Amino acid sequence: xxxxxxxxxxxxxxxxxxxxxxxxxxxxxxxxxxxxxxxxxxxxxxxxxxxxxxxxxxxxxxxxxxxxxxxxxxxxxxxxxxxxxxxxxxxxxxxxxxxxxxxxxxxxxxxxxxxxxxxxxxxxxxxxxxxxxxxxxxxxxxxxxxxxxxxxxxxxxxxxxxxxxxxxxxxxxxxxxxxxxxxxxxxxxxxxxxxxxxxxxxxxxxxxxxxxxxxxxxxxxxxxxxxxxxxxxxxxxxxxxxxxxxxxxxxxxxxxxxxxxxxxxxxxxxxxxxxxxxxxxxxxxxxxx
Amino acid sequence: xxxxxxxxxxxxxxxxxxxxxxxxxxxxxxxxxxxxxxxxxxxxxxxxxxxxxxxxxxxxxxxxxxxxxxxxxxxxxxxxxxxxxxxxxxxxxxxxxxxxxxxxxxxxxxxxxxxxxxxxxxxxxxxxxxxxxxxxxxxxxxxxxxxxxxxxxxxxxxxxxxxxxxxxxxxxxxxxxxxxxxxxxxxxxxxxxxxxxxxxxxxxxxxxxxxxxxxxxxxxxxxxxxxxxxxxxxxxxxxxxxxxxxxxxxxxxxxxxxxxxxxxxxxxxxxxxxxxxxxxxxxxxxxxxxxxxxxxxxxxxxxxxxxxxxx
Numbered sequence: 001x002x003x004x005x006x007x008x009x010x011x012x013x014x015x016x017x018x019x020x021x022x023x024x025x026x027x028x029x030x031x032x033x034x035x036x037x038x039x040x041x042x043x044x045x046x047x048x049x050x051x052x053x054x055x056x057x058x059x060x061x062x063x064x065x066x067x068x069x070x071x072x073x074x075x076x077x078x079x080x081x082x083x084x085x086x087x088x089x090x091x092x093x094x095x096x097x098x099x100x101x102x103x104x105x106x107x108x109x110x111x112x113x114x115x116x117x118x119x120x121x122x123x124x125x126x127x128x129x130x131x132x133x134x135x136x137x138x139x140x141x142x143x144x145x146x147x148x149x150x151x152x153x154x155x156x157x158x159x160x161x162x163x164x165x166x167x168x169x170x171x172x173x174x175x176x177x178x179x180x181x182x183x184x185x186x187x188x189x190x191x192x193x194x195x196x197x198x199x200x201x202x203x204x205x206x207x208x209x210x211x212x213x214x215x216x217x218x219x220x221x222x223x224x225x226x227x228x229x230x231x232x233x234x235x236x237x238x239x240x241x242x243x244x245x246x247x248x249x250x251x252x253x254x255x256x257x258x259x260x261x262x263x264x265x266x267x268x269x270x271x272x273x274x275x276x277x278x279x280x281x282x283x284x285x286x287x288x289x
Numbered sequence: 290x291x292x293x294x295x296x297x298x299x300x301x302x303x304x305x306x307x308x309x310x311x312x313x314x315x316x317x318x319x320x321x322x323x324x325x326x327x328x329x330x331x332x333x334x335x336x337x338x339x340x341x342x343x344x345x346x347x348x349x350x351x352x353x354x355x356x357x358x359x360x361x362x363x364x365x366x367x368x369x370x371x372x373x374x375x376x377x378x379x380x381x382x383x384x385x386x387x388x389x390x391x392x393x394x395x396x397x398x399x400x401x402x403x404x405x406x407x408x409x410x411x412x413x414x415x416x417x418x419x420x421x422x423x424x425x426x427x428x429x430x431x432x433x434x435x436x437x438x439x440x441x442x443x444x445x446x447x448x449x450x451x452x453x454x455x456x457x458x459x460x461x462x463x464x465x466x467x468x469x470x471x472x473x474x475x476x477x478x479x480x481x482x483x484x485x486x487x488x489x490x491x492x493x494x495x496x497x498x499x500x501x502x503x504x505x506x507x508x509x510x511x512x513x514x515x516x517x518x519x520x521x522x523x524x525x526x527x528x529x530x531x532x533x534x535x536x537x538x539x540x541x542x543x544x545x546x547x548x549x550x551x552x553x554x555x556x557x558x559x560x561x562x563x564x565x566x567x568x569x570x571x572x573x574x575x576x577x578x579x580x581x582x583x584x585x586x587x588x589x590x591x592x593x594x595x596x597x598x599x600x
Contacts, residue, residue, distance in 0.1 A: 037393045097587045103580030111573050219530045226404045233397045268408035
């Protein structure tokens with residue numbers, strides 16, 4: 001009985017770990033290349049979830065998985081160009097600009113939903129019913145599918161960064177932007193690509209999460225944003241490996257705590273535990289030195 | 290000279306309830322939320338530490354006062370003191386950890402502190418009243434042999450005015466003092482401050498704790514005039530998701546002028562005016578307008594209305 005609950009918690013921890021990894025890696029990618037912490041990340045996630053809800057009846061789950069991140073990626077490029085000041089000019093102002101972007105995206109979505117559907121909350125039907133028997137309980141097989149898809153995307157991201165020319169450029173820009181520019185690397189394009197890719201990863205996480213949390217609504221991105229910024233800061237801002245490790249560390253801690261207490265306190269406890277790492281390593285786990 | 294002008298201003302404001310009753314309620318709000326914005330201005334405007342979770346200390350101030358009345362049966366004055374003291378202690382504990390972090394680390398910890406406190410407040414709903422909140426009865430104020438009821442609008446007005454005057458006076462004193470100069474030095478160049486022998490950690494912690502206590506005072510005054518408190522006060526970005534949005538201190542500071550003494554008050558006034566307009570005409574538009582306001586300030590007027598925040 002207890003061991004089954006522990007197993008379920010561990011499974012949930014791994015599945016959500018993949019989701020947090022998608023979100024935190026997107027944040028770290030954007031921070032590493034543009035030097036700004038993107039507070040609009042939660043809004044991109046929310047847009048992904050809502051687009052998933054809207055597109056699934058039209059193009060199916062697979063279609064939504066491809067189209068929603070594409071739309072959000074393009075939207076992020078356009079809105080980022082419009083709103084964000086020149087990178088690394090003034091970090092606080094850039095941060096506030098992404099905060100403004102978050103408010104604008106979230107509230108525009110809310111107004112749009114209210115006008116078109118008259119309703120802010122919507123429910124996503126699970127695209128796949130596949131209960132897996134585990135002892136005396138059932139596990140939602142869709143979650144395993146989510147973990148599979150997310151792992152493939154994460155592996156693809158690594159292949160993109162370490163196996164292609166664009167990935168080499170991106171890593172060069174992260175190391176030394178001016179040197180990269182003088183070597184003829186198209187820095188503005190690399191930056192735009194990193195921003196769009198990060199936003200698309202957040203949107204993908206949103207599409208995947210929709211059927212798990214069932215209810216999608218414009219304010220759903222705020223809490224997710226806070227958790228994922230903490231993960232990427234504890235992972236060492238800009239460090240992809242750190243973000244990946246801390247995403248799983250956080251998620252497994254949180255889900256194991258749900259065995260003992262209710263989900264609200266479990267989340268508070270896991271956030272506190274992960275945050276305390278910063279006392280001992282203020283620069284984060286994957287940070288320099 | 291400047292103190293004389295300030296004293297004259299306070300005396301003028303003290304006469305308002307007798308002259309124009311119409312202004313009492315809007316001005317009470319400006320004083321209260323202005324004090325809250327003033328606290329963030331000490332931290333962000335003068336010390337350069339951006340906090341996105343200043344609402345936590347407002348909320349602890351509110352709960353400190355509410356708990357003192359509900360559980361301690363405290364008198365009005367004691368409750369009013371309990372709020373800022375609780376906020377100060379929490380700020381001391383959080384600041385001890387968070388001000389060591391530089392740049393975005395600090396910003397993120399302020400945000401996550403708000404989320405953790407909010408989740409804990411939701412979890413401990415027997416203590417905090419949870420999302421529904423709880424109301425309570427505030428004891429009458431006994432002052433010079435008079436029994437003043439806090440339900441009276443003019444009493445609330447004077448309460449807010451006194452609190453704001455205290456906060457404003459404190460800020461002015463600090464900013465003019467060597468400590469204030471140290472705040473600005475840390476804002477302009479942290480490394481140079483350390484090089485000159487200043488203890489940057491202590492300076493930042495002082496700023497954080499002072500700001501926390503001021504926000505707590507605003508929260509205590511707020512809760513003692515509302516007689517109601519709810520866990521949603523802790524919610525990060527809560528001001529943007531509620532139907533009756535409170536003026537956000539960060540936007541007030543940015544709008545009025547970062548690092549100017551009167552800026553936060555001017556910004557709060559503008560925000561309250563905007564809120565009045567939007568609530569009557571287009572309630573959903575308020576948060577959207579806030580986003581547009583921030584992006585316009587960032588793009589075109591980093592100094593705000595009064596600002597000359599030179600970097």
